[in-house]
């Protein structure tokens with residue numbers, strides 16, 4: 395049985411959604427959990443970061459359009475020990491095609507149902523918008539993790555995201571809970587970064603994960619080699635931080651389940 399289906403969301407781009415989803419998938423996969431990473435962003439960054447250079451079989455797009463059975467789209471990433479439901483650029487068409495579809499918000503949840511029994515964790519990487527794809531991620535998920543970049547804080551942006559989560563709970567997915575906010579890209583040397591981190595903790599005291607992800611050159615480089623941080627630079631500070639975040643995530647899921 396799936397323990398948790400987590401959507402990584404924030405309508406702001408470049409905050410660390412993909413990096414966090416891929417790194418946690420790799421951390422938990424390496425410790426022996428079965429993990430599926432669903433790439434729900436037409437930019438397909440999670441797919442390439444997982445080491446899938448070219449998607450040869452069907453992708454999440456074909457699964458959402460119900461052209462193929464979802465299991466046929468799953469790709470095993472042996473080096474990282476997790477599975478991926480890859481995306482391609484074609485996925486951008488789904489925004490338009492789903493717009494007029496029946497039960498459009500539930501499409502991902504419906505098509506992924508056959509996979510639920512196979513995994514301990516299903517992670518959904520979502521695009522930088524609050525459009526129909528992100529709403530599908532929030533409807534299919536049991537919880538959300540919100541990466542927040544320490545270099546720049548938009549409290550209005552976070553407030554809008556919280557409103558969207560509340561709307562999704564009322565209308566589509568009452569069980570959706572917020573597991574927490576993850577502070578990413580912290581550069582301890584800059585005052586702004588430390589202030590942003592402190593502000594987030596003040597506004598979301600119980601919801602902010604203790605683990606903070608430091609700014610790291612290694613983790614910015616790893617995706618271009620199609621490797622997780624644990625292959626690319628296993629002893630780096632970012633690898634240590636993401637390992638610790640995986641432990642904290644497991645504890646939170648257990649505690650609040």
Ligand code: ADP
Pocket residue numbers: 406407408409410411412413414439522578579580607608609610611613614615617632
């Ligand atoms: P999002 O999915 O929210 O758009 P990404 O995870 O793709 O964000 O991160 C945006 C960019 O920042 C990417 O180039 C990524 O490699 C880089 N990045 C992510 N986390 C870190 C970090 N801790 N330190 C340095 N660079 C990072």
Ligand code: MG
Pocket residue numbers: 411412413435439440519520
């Ligand atoms: Mg991304």
